Every structure is written in C-alpha cells, then in structure tokens.
Amino acid sequence: MNAPLPASSAPAVDAAELELFRDNVIRFFAGNVEPHYEQWEKGGKFPASLYTDMGANGLLCVDMPEQYGGAGAPFEFSMVVLEEAARMGFLALASNLSVHSDIAAPYILHLGTEFQRQKYLPKMASGECIGAIGMSEPGAGSDLQGIKTSALPDGEGGYVINGSKTFITNGQHAGVVVLATKTDPKTGAKGTTLFTFDTSLPGFKRGRNLDKIGLHSADTSELFFDNVKISADEVLGRVGGGFGHLVDELPRERLALAVTAVGHAQGALEKTIKYTMERKAFGNPIASFQNTRFELAKCKTDVEVHRAFVEKCSAQYALGKLDVPTAAMVKLSTTEMEGRVTDACLQLFGGYGYMTEYPISRYWADARIQRIYGGTSEIMKEVIARSLVGR
Incomplete structure (x- = not known):
C-alpha cells in the first residue's frame, strides 16, 4: 500500500519572489554552466558534479515537499529553472533537468511508498542520485x-x-x-x-x-x-497499473516540455534581434529592412501567444486540473511554434546561421527533438482528436 501523499504546504505564487528566484537561476547558469557548456557539448554529457552544485543551490526538485529535501515551493518555481536553461541556449540541460526533477521525482513522490520516497527523493533533491x-x-x-x-x-x-x-x-x-x-x-x-x-x-x-x-x-x-x-x-x-500511472503523469511532463519550448524560442528571438541590429547590409542594419522587421514581429507574436497558453496550463496544473488532452495541446502547439521561430531566426542570420560558431545554429538543431520526445506531434494530434470524436 502506498503511503498517502503529504499535503502541500507551498504558498501561493508571489510574483516578486518568483522573479528573485529567476535572477538567482540566471546567475547560477551564467557562472556555472555558460563557461563550460561548449566543452560539455563536445564531450557528450554533463559532469555529475553539476547536479550536486545545483542541488546545493536549491535548483533541483524545487517544488518537492521539504520533508523529502525539496524547497516546498510552488510548481512555477521548478518551471523557471527549465525556462531559463532553455532561454539561455542550454536546452540539453533543460531536457536532463526536466527528466530528473519534473518527471522521475514526481513519479516517486506521487506513486511511491514511504520507503521509496525516503530512499530516493532526498538524494535526488541534493543531486547525489540522478533520475531517469x-x-x-x-x-x-x-x-x-x-x-x-x-x-x-x-x-x-x-x-x-x-x-x-x-x-x-x-x-x-x-x-x-x-x-x-x-x-x-x-x-x-x-x-x-x-x-x-x-x-x-x-x-x-x-x-x-x-x-x-x-x-x-x-x-x-x-x-x-x-x-x-x-x-x-x-x-x-x-x-x-503501470500504464494508467503513465497516463496520470503525462500532463506535467508535457507541460514541462511546453515551458522549455517557449523559453527556447524566446532565447533564439533575443539573440536574433541583437544580431539584426548589429549586422549591416547595403549600409544599413538588417533590422531596418521591412522583411526582417515583419519576421521578428511574427516570431514575437508567436512566442507571446503560446506563453499565454502555457501560463494558463500551469495555473490549471497547480490546481490539479490540467487534463491529458489539454496537456497534449500545449505540447503540440508550443513545440511546433518553437520549430517555426528557431527556423525563422536562423534564416535571418543568413549564412552565419548555418555555422556552428553562432549559437543560433544550436537553438535550431536542439529544437527539432521537441516535436518527437514526450510524445510526437502526431501522437499529440491523436490524443486531442480522441477527446473530441472518440476512436
């Protein structure tokens, strides 16, 4: 028999506290990830010490109850870690952290016995034990x-x-x-x-x-x-009961992917705006050309429309009301948007966008998997369709 899940004591989201936490996340990534990321990309994996460093800074399993080593913060705090990792161009890290903190740990928290929770969750929060x-x-x-x-x-x-x-x-x-x-x-x-x-x-x-x-x-x-x-x-x-458990946990997994998709697209857009204002063609910044301006406007609108949908779904999840079809919708729509935006941004870099020395090339290449893992876009469409017209 599973032990009852402890009641959450997490307070409602305080916007000022959330932004302060965001600043701390950005500082950590800027100081501890950015200087080494290129080397880790070439090596094919992160050092295990990165997880213990993140654990020591309270960046793992953020919304886990304090009795299991987490901070007991609202769900949105955990999403900020993923969003900022993706926005800063570290989508590989966001992917790994999502699996660890926002998929594996919640499975154990929600389904595990007290023995399992005590055995794994505190070490997952500290980064000593990595989840898959x-x-x-x-x-x-x-x-x-x-x-x-x-x-x-x-x-x-x-x-x-x-x-x-x-x-x-x-x-x-x-x-x-x-x-x-x-x-x-x-x-x-x-x-x-x-x-x-x-x-x-x-x-x-x-x-x-x-x-x-x-x-x-x-x-x-x-x-x-x-x-x-x-x-x-x-x-x-x-x-x-495994298949039913998988279905029950899908909303958080797919919402986390949607959060990273919006953050990743936002980061690509920020880098592209900066580039188009600095890069000149025919004696003028390419940001002065109508095509460039219209493309940037389309991308910004795409990002913000989907950000609003993600915020709505996050609020539903925090209340325990995010259902499987809606989670499929937000995963489908945001990851397809991410693909459009990163592709449009790379195009605005011209030939330099195809060079790996420019970060936009990584944004573009990394974005492609988002329409595949966590349920392909085609599977998402089928899930949504079944909720509308059945099988």
Missing part, C-alpha cells in the same frame, strides 16, 4: 504497450528483470530509473508495472552514449537488464 525514465525500447517508442522488458516473479517474493531500453535521458549518470516493465506479457497494457530501479543492482549495464544531431551534452543511453533480481519493495504504484 526507462520507457522507450528499440521496438517500442510511442507505443508503450509494445514494450518487451519483463519483470517476472522469482519465486522468492521478488522479480527478475530482463530486457533493454533506449533513448534514455540521463542514462549515463542515473542512480535510479523509473522503469516500465511487463509483469504479465499476455495482458497488454494491463500487464505493465513500474519499478524504482537502483542502477547499482548486479546484472544492470549501461550501453553507449548515443550520438545525436542536437542536445549533445544531454547523455542519452541504452540500458540493459540481464536477470536482474529486484525486491517487490521497488514496485512503483500498482502491479499491473
């Missing part, structure tokens, strides 16, 4: 009902896990994986069970750090499970 989500497999991406990784009874009260996962963000550093398995392969979605998987268990192996066209410093890995024995104490939620 083990869903996708070589043959099962959007169709999670098709996963093959099994967790079968070992005859001694526990389970034996076999299988593999791929495209796992934080895979190289993860200390705990919220792992989706089949405990009853014959019953489809009803046979899906989640586990809190401790990566120190014998039989677990990390595969290669996958090479991607963007988000280079976000370690993305294969994971392998070979007859791994795991205690029944690590079952997360209900045995056979």
Whole structure:
C-alpha cells in the first residue's frame, strides 16, 4: 500500500519572489554552466558534479515537499529553472533537468511508498542520485504497450528483470530509473508495472552514449537488464497499473516540455534581434529592412501567444486540473511554434546561421527533438482528436 501523499504546504505564487528566484537561476547558469557548456557539448554529457552544485543551490526538485529535501515551493518555481536553461541556449540541460526533477521525482513522490520516497527523493533533491525514465525500447517508442522488458516473479517474493531500453535521458549518470516493465506479457497494457530501479543492482549495464544531431551534452543511453533480481519493495504504484500511472503523469511532463519550448524560442528571438541590429547590409542594419522587421514581429507574436497558453496550463496544473488532452495541446502547439521561430531566426542570420560558431545554429538543431520526445506531434494530434470524436 502506498503511503498517502503529504499535503502541500507551498504558498501561493508571489510574483516578486518568483522573479528573485529567476535572477538567482540566471546567475547560477551564467557562472556555472555558460563557461563550460561548449566543452560539455563536445564531450557528450554533463559532469555529475553539476547536479550536486545545483542541488546545493536549491535548483533541483524545487517544488518537492521539504520533508523529502525539496524547497516546498510552488510548481512555477521548478518551471523557471527549465525556462531559463532553455532561454539561455542550454536546452540539453533543460531536457536532463526536466527528466530528473519534473518527471522521475514526481513519479516517486506521487506513486511511491514511504520507503521509496525516503530512499530516493532526498538524494535526488541534493543531486547525489540522478533520475531517469526507462520507457522507450528499440521496438517500442510511442507505443508503450509494445514494450518487451519483463519483470517476472522469482519465486522468492521478488522479480527478475530482463530486457533493454533506449533513448534514455540521463542514462549515463542515473542512480535510479523509473522503469516500465511487463509483469504479465499476455495482458497488454494491463500487464505493465513500474519499478524504482537502483542502477547499482548486479546484472544492470549501461550501453553507449548515443550520438545525436542536437542536445549533445544531454547523455542519452541504452540500458540493459540481464536477470536482474529486484525486491517487490521497488514496485512503483500498482502491479499491473503501470500504464494508467503513465497516463496520470503525462500532463506535467508535457507541460514541462511546453515551458522549455517557449523559453527556447524566446532565447533564439533575443539573440536574433541583437544580431539584426548589429549586422549591416547595403549600409544599413538588417533590422531596418521591412522583411526582417515583419519576421521578428511574427516570431514575437508567436512566442507571446503560446506563453499565454502555457501560463494558463500551469495555473490549471497547480490546481490539479490540467487534463491529458489539454496537456497534449500545449505540447503540440508550443513545440511546433518553437520549430517555426528557431527556423525563422536562423534564416535571418543568413549564412552565419548555418555555422556552428553562432549559437543560433544550436537553438535550431536542439529544437527539432521537441516535436518527437514526450510524445510526437502526431501522437499529440491523436490524443486531442480522441477527446473530441472518440476512436
């Protein structure tokens, strides 16, 4: 039986406090991330010490209850960390932090027993234990009902896990994986069970750090499970209830992606405005040309319209009222907008936009994955359509 979730003591959002926190986030990223980001991009992952530094500065699991190591702040504070990382051009970091603080940790908080919460959450808040989500497999991406990784009874009260996962963000550093398995392969979605998987268990192996066209410093890995024995104490939620649990947690995951999409598009626009005011053609700043001005106006409008939708959805989530179809709408609309804006911004840089030495090229390349992970745009459309006209 899961322990009851503690009542939140977080106060209502104070705008002044939120902006003060934002300033602290920006200062941390400017001093501790910006000087090293290029090196981390080339190396393919962040140092584990970055997480402990962020934990020490109160930037991980920000809205986690204080009894589990968090700050007990309102949800919006956690979103500011993602928004500013994305805006400043660190989308790989925003992606990793989202998985750690805004997906893996809430799964454990909402579904876990008190044993699981105490075992993992304080160390996740401090950055000592990095969280990951083990869903996708070589043959099962959007169709999670098709996963093959099994967790079968070992005859001694526990389970034996076999299988593999791929495209796992934080895979190289993860200390705990919220792992989706089949405990009853014959019953489809009803046979899906989640586990809190401790990566120190014998039989677990990390595969290669996958090479991607963007988000280079976000370690993305294969994971392998070979007859791994795991205690029944690590079952997360209900045995056979995993698919329903996944659906319940989707709104926060997709809202977090929407927040990063708006922040990322805003950052690309800021850099483009600065460039067009400095860059000259035919003796004049290119910002003086009508086409440039109209493109910037379109981008700004696109960003602000979607920011308003995100703020509405954030308010709904804070009240426990953000449903799956609306979360799909905000994820679909913002990530498609992000693609439009970063592409338009790169175009305004001309040939320099295609050069990797200009940050706009990274904004453009990094943005592409946002329409794929967390549910592709096509899956989002199907989720929305089903809420309107059924299957």
